Each structure stands twice: as structure tokens, then as C-alpha cells.
Amino acid sequence: MIGDVVIAGGAMTPFNRRKDGSSFRDWARAAALSALEDAGLEAADIDALVVASESDFFTMQLNPAALLADECGLTGVAAKRVEGGGASGHLAVHAGLAEVASGMARRVMVLGVEPSASHLKGVDVGALYGLSFDAWSDGMTGIDSTSLYALSVQGFMARTGASLEDFAEIAVRNRANARENSNAHLPLDITLKDVADSPVVASPYRRLDCSPLSDGAAAIILARDEDLPTLGRSRARFRAASSAVDTVRLGERADPSFFAGKHRAAQKAYAMAGLTAADIQLAEVYDSYSGAQLQALEALGLAARPELPVNLSGGLLGQGAPVGATGVAQVLAAALQLEGRYFGKRAQNAPRFALVDTHGGIATLNAVSILEAV
């Protein structure tokens, strides 16, 4: 059962643009070893590895699961790689969760990594991201990720009355949250005017409305209580995990401004957990763009909850976005919040239920998890 599985431990490296000559193998190894230490386990205790990495174009490494098992001293384990665009890390968590819940494995390491910043020029990364949508139509027309999100959010503005200032408030708040997160890429002290004065990337989005390209890694260990040292009994556990896709082409959606696939994934998660949106007390949501956070909260049923702590980690806007590691780090942040040992900004009131939301494409492939404090 999913509810038997706990996040036994986890760790992440700083998310940023590496300028120190370190490699993605170094970051992956550092996250993996720290996660093992946090769980009170050794490499020999792990019997399966699930690696998340969005693209071989970024790593220049095919078959990365085998390589990283080797690099992390996990020789002999079952290993696989999971990919789902921006949702790769979160989907890898779901794959590891399924392995433990089904009994296929007792202790699974989920390891996300991506050199999204340091390996390629930004324009080349942008061209590759354009293939995250329908490569034969959008991608080969040259439409980039920011432009597609910009088209979608204009519909959201027209439908809901959301303003550019609403978006800027998120850009400012998430960067402020990131200032308490020592692993964050953009811990910025900025104002609404700074956002409004930043260069246009794709109207209405400006540079400070956009999440950065980041390097980094994150790892978590999944297991049942009985397969862990005693500290496992204090760890956060899964209450639900779900996924849903939407139509790939924005123009074919009934409402291009509404994240219907995310809504479907959230409804499935709430049903699985036996909860409603009103029960969620903390959320880490996929804010690839400032307006996308509002679109996500709407789809998750959390838009009418201004008091809800959202993206205390800084989110993608503040903490950063090394794609394969992003979803793993989101789950880690939510788990540590529930356990009262988060290293960044903590919720004022100890939450019992936390929601994690990640997507690939433009909310095309969506992953939602609900975690529960012990």
C-alpha cells in the first residue's frame, strides 16, 4: 500500500549555475551519499535505483541509471531511468514508490540530476525545451517554452482578471522565500518594480517572471517502516500519488488557459487520499513562470486559500530548476516540512498534509503527491 511508504531520508545539492568545475556525477554522488546518511543507511542497504534526468542532450550520457549506480556505489541494484519532461523527478518518485508499495524492492533510492545550466548555451537549452511540446508542430516552428506559457497565461488573465502585478507578487515572494534556503539559485531581494523593469522574454513575461536554468541533484530514499532503522518511524509518508496527461498541443485544449491535466491529477490524488483541497496545509507547486503558479493553484483547487504556505522553498523561481532534480527536491522539501526539520523557511503552523505538484510540457504531463506527517 502507498500509505506504508515513508520518505526515509533525503538530500539535495545547491541549485545554481556551477562555475567550480564540478560535474553532474559529483552532484549526484553528493546527493546520494547525503541521502543515505540522512536515512541512517548504507549503499548496500539499497536494492533499487530510479534516476530522473530529462534529456541525454543535457548530460551527454545515455543510460544514466547504470552510470550513476556505478558512481554511487550501488553496483548490483535494479536500476532504471524515468523521464517525463519537467515532471521527470516527481515521476521517478512515483516509480520508486510503486516499487516499494508492490514489494518489488525494499529500499529504493530516487536520484534526480540535471546539468541544465553549465553544459550548453542557454539558447541551445531553449531550443531543446521547445521539443517538450509537439516537436513536429510547436518545436519545429521555433516556439519556445516561455512563448507558449505566455500565450496560455494571457487567456488566464482574460478569464480570471489576474494582472501582471499579481504575477510580479509571486516572482517577488518566491525569491524572498528562497533567501532562507541555502541551496537556492535565486535568493533575491527584489521589488515589484524590479520585475516590471526586467527585460521582456516573451510578453507579458519578463525575465524575473521566469525560473532559471540550474545545475544540481537531489535524492530521497523510499522504504517501509519495518525496513528502516528506528528513525524511519518519524518520517513523512505518502498518502496519495497520481498522474494525468493533457492534450499536448495547447491549441487543441478546450480552454488553453486552464491546466485540465493538473486538475485531473489533483482530483485523483484527493480521492486516493480521502481528502479535499481544504485539508492541504502546505504546497510545493510548479512555478516555472510566475503566472503558472496561479494557474497551478487554480487547477489544484487551492486558489481560494491565500493563507496557504506555497513554495516556501522558493519554488522553481527561487530555488531553481535542474529538471531531473526538481520534482525530487520538491518532495524532499515537503517531507522535511512535515517532519519539522526543513532547512529553509518553515511553515508557521506544523502542517499535517502537504501537496507536491510538478509538470512537464505546459501542464501536459502532471504529477501530484500528497504527503502526511506521522
Add this chain to the structure above:
Amino acid sequence: MKHQINLDYTIPVGDLAPYFEALQRGDALARKCKGCGRVSFPARSQCADCNGAEMQWHPLIGTARILFRTDGAGGSFALVQFDGADTRSTVALSNAAQTSDFGALVKAPDGGNGIWLDLTSHDARNDDVR
């Protein structure tokens, strides 16, 4: 360490070949579901509405109305509704300085791919009947 790979893809497009060949000519060739009648542009192999697999080719006149538009360093793009299509399309704008809400399909520049729209100074969609 520096490393470079140049990749030159040849991508067969299967049963959508007529659609891509039409785009290369500057023509809009949609697909219409024989089951529910939905007209999809870009063309699809299977209907996204009823999942019908029986599709027939359906030429459009190639004119479109802009719903939303974005401009930036990477170019100008729009979400548009082609006349005669039931789906919307994302397109690149070939003459971004123009501010019209109407346009017509043109060939991708430099032998490229994708759907490109040339904005027109007026709504030319009904010129034939004026």
C-alpha cells in the same frame, strides 16, 4: 572538456505526410474526423475529440484570426483560429511589426518547418464575397 556533436535528422512523418507537404507549399491541409466531424489543424492521425481513427483530408483557405500573441527575443508567436478549423493553432508570425488581428498561412522561411502566419492589414477572410 569540450565536446561537439552535429546531428542531421531525417524524420519520416508517416500518414501526416500530405499535411507537411501542404505546409511546404504554403497550404493549410486539415484533417476531418469522419465520425464526429471535428476539423483539426494541425492535422492529426486520430480524432482528439471522439478518438475516431477514420480521418479525411480537408483543405482550409488558410486565413486565421489572432486570439493571443506574444513577442520577445525569440520571435513573435500567436495562438490563432484558422477559418474552418475546430482547433486552435500555435503559429510563428513572419511580419511581427504588423499589429493586425488577422493573417494568412505562408511557407516557413528558408525552407524551414512549422506553421507561419503573415499578418494582413485587414480581415481578408471575406474578400471573395465583398
